[in-house]
Amino acid sequence: MNIRNALLVLLIFSVKPTFLAAQVYFTKNGSVSFFSKTILENITATNNETISILNSQTGEIQFSLLNNGFHFPKAKMEEDFNEDYMESEKYPRSTFKGIISDINKIDFNNDGTWAVTVTGDLQIHGITKTISVPGKISIINGKINAAATFTVPIKDYNIKIPSIVSNKISEKITISVNCLYQKK
Amino acid sequence: MQRKSKRKIVVFVALLVALSAFVGYGIWNKPHRDVRNATPVKVNAATLYKILSGKNSSDKSNFNNKVLSVSGTVKQVLENHLRQQVILLKTDIEEGAVNCTMEEKFENVKAGDSVLIKGICIGYNAGDLDLPGDVFLIRCYHAD
Numbered sequence: 001m002n003i004r005n006a007l008l009v010l011l012i013f014s015v016k017p018t019f020l021a022a023q024v025y026f027t028k029n030g031s032v033s034f035f036s037k038t039i040l041e042n043i044t045a046t047n048n049e050t051i052s053i054l055n056s057q058t059g060e061i062q063f064s065l066l067n068n069g070f071h072f073p074k075a076k077m078e079e080d081f082n083e084d085y086m087e088s089e090k091y092p093r094s095t096f097k098g099i100i101s102d103i104n105k106i107d108f109n110n111d112g113t114w115a116v117t118v119t120g121d122l123q124i125h126g127i128t129k130t131i132s133v134p135g136k137i138s139i140i141n142g143k144i145n146a147a148a149t150f151t152v153p154i155k156d157y158n159i160k161i162p163s164i165v166s167n168k169i170s171e172k173i174t175i176s177v178n179c180l181y182q183k184k
Numbered sequence: 185m186q187r188k189s190k191r192k193i194v195v196f197v198a199l200l201v202a203l204s205a206f207v208g209y210g211i212w213n214k215p216h217r218d219v220r221n222a223t224p225v226k227v228n229a230a231t232l233y234k235i236l237s238g239k240n241s242s243d244k245s246n247f248n249n250k251v252l253s254v255s256g257t258v259k260q261v262l263e264n265h266l267r268q269q270v271i272l273l274k275t276d277i278e279e280g281a282v283n284c285t286m287e288e289k290f291e292n293v294k295a296g297d298s299v300l301i302k303g304i305c306i307g308y309n310a311g312d313l314d315l316p317g318d319v320f321l322i323r324c325y326h327a328d
Contacts, residue, residue, distance in 0.1 A: 026311070028283055028318050031265035048264045048285055049320045053311045062311055068249065069306045069322060075216040092307065178265050184315065 023057040025144055030179035032065055036170040043077065043169065045070040052179045054146065059103030061118060061146070063096040063177065085159050086125055095123045106137055113138045118148065124157040135177075144181040149174060217304065219287070219323050222251040224302050229256030229282040233275035236308035236319045244307075252305050253327050254282055258297045271301060271324070280316035290326040302327040 030050035036043040050065040067088040072078040082088040098120015100106075106114045119132040135148035151172045154161070161169050225247060232254060235243050256273035259281050264270050269289050272281035284301045293299060303324030310317025 024315075026315055028281075029262065029264040029270050029285070046266070048266060048268065049283065049306065049309070049322065051309055051311045051315075051317065053315060064309055064311050066306050066309050066320060069320060071322070074212070075214050076212050078216070093309065097312075180265070 023055055024184040025054045025056065025181035026184050027052050027179050027181050030063065030177070032063065032178075033176050034070075035174040035176070037174075038168055038170050041168040043072070045072045045078070045081070047071070050177075050179065052146070052181070053184075054100075054144065054181055056103065056106070056108045056144075059100040061096075061098055061100055061120070063179075065094055066092055067094055068092070085161065091124075091126045093123075094125075095121075097121050100135070100137070106139075108139060108144065111139045111141065122152070124152070125159050127157045129156055146179045146181070147177060149176045151175070216323075217251070219251055219302060219304060220325055222302075224251045224253035224327075226253045226255070229254050229273035230275045232305075233277065233280055233282055233308075233319050236305075237277075237280065237310075237317060247305050248307050250305055251302065252321065253300055253302045254284070254321065255298070255300050256282060258293060258295050258299055260295055261293055271299070272318075273299070273301070275319075277316045281318050282321065283318035284321045284324040286325070287323045288325055293326075300327040301325070 028051050029048055030052045031046060031048050032050045033044060033046040047065045047069045048071075049069045050063055052061070052063045054061045067086045068082050070078070070081065072081065098118050101117045101119060102114075103116070106116070114137045116135050116137055117132060118135050120130065121128050122131050131150070131152075133148055133150035135146060138145045138147070151174050153172050154169075155171065227247065232247060232252070236247060254273060256275075259272040259274040262270040262272065264285065269286040271284045271286060271290060271293060273284065275281055284303055286301075287303075290299070290301075301321065301324050303321035306320045306322055308317055308319045
């Protein structure tokens with residue numbers, strides 16, 4: 001009896017939990033862009049090397065990108081962004097870890113679009129703030145897409161803009177996220 | 185004499201202003217790094233991944249933010265949100281890759297091909313949840 005129970009336990013724990021792994025989706029080429037609008041200048045930059053992981057069962061969602069992957073139309077802007085504003089050598093990554101609060105309403109097995117709220121910790125320039133933003137989860141031809149657009153005050157993240165260019169950079173930056181996932 | 189001196193000063197200041205404007209314009213409009221013609225650091229994909237994903241940081245500066253020429257076997261060919269081609273090169277880690285966003289499309293490339301890709305290495309990045317990260321290269325070209 002004891003040996004039978006022991007073998008049963010061994011069998012249960014040796015079975016790979018593929019049903020759990022099937023709930024996790026990821027991308028390593030998600031898109032995050034930001035936009036600054038002022039009277040004098042509009043600045044935009046995009047990072048297409050964003051890692052994102054989504055757990056469709058728990059609603060956990062995370063994003064991580066390397067700051068020096070943001071591409072600006074002007075090389076000088078890119079240089080200033082990395083060296084002076086983001087200090088990318090000191091703070092190489094920006095991350096977000098949070099939860100999609102209404103994950104259970106999403107039917108991941110059928111195509112459709114759902115408005116969601118995502119709450120979590122956004123870390124930029126070594127500063128972490130809890131944010132709550134609206135987003136959208138779309139299932140198109142069986143593929144999951146997550147998108148969100150929200151604004152962030154740059155002073156909240158201790159990003160200092162020299163006064164000589166402060167009228168060219170908005171106090172609030174618009175961040176846009178767009179990720180298409182594959183199953184882990 | 186005084187008039188001549190004043191004129192000289194005005195001309196000198198005007199030249200200085202013009203020079204500053206010229207230099208400033210040049211700096212503001214300086215081009216992005218030339219990847220195509222740069223002399224790259226040569227490395228294979230598996231070695232690059234091992235070094236940049238490892239905990240020992242001493243060798244990383246040889247590759248981070250440098251133009252590299254990476255040799256490897258194509259694992260997968262994808263497209264990103266902007267419809268740019270992304271080529272993943274195999275490493276010794278099943279779910280880890282050298283992730284190359286192509287500036288120009290690498291024609292007729294497919295999984296299993298041996299390739300040489302040149303680009304700027306921005307580093308290694310990973311998420312949580314047991315998923316190995318990738319080494320990322322941007323502004324990549326097919327190197328001969």
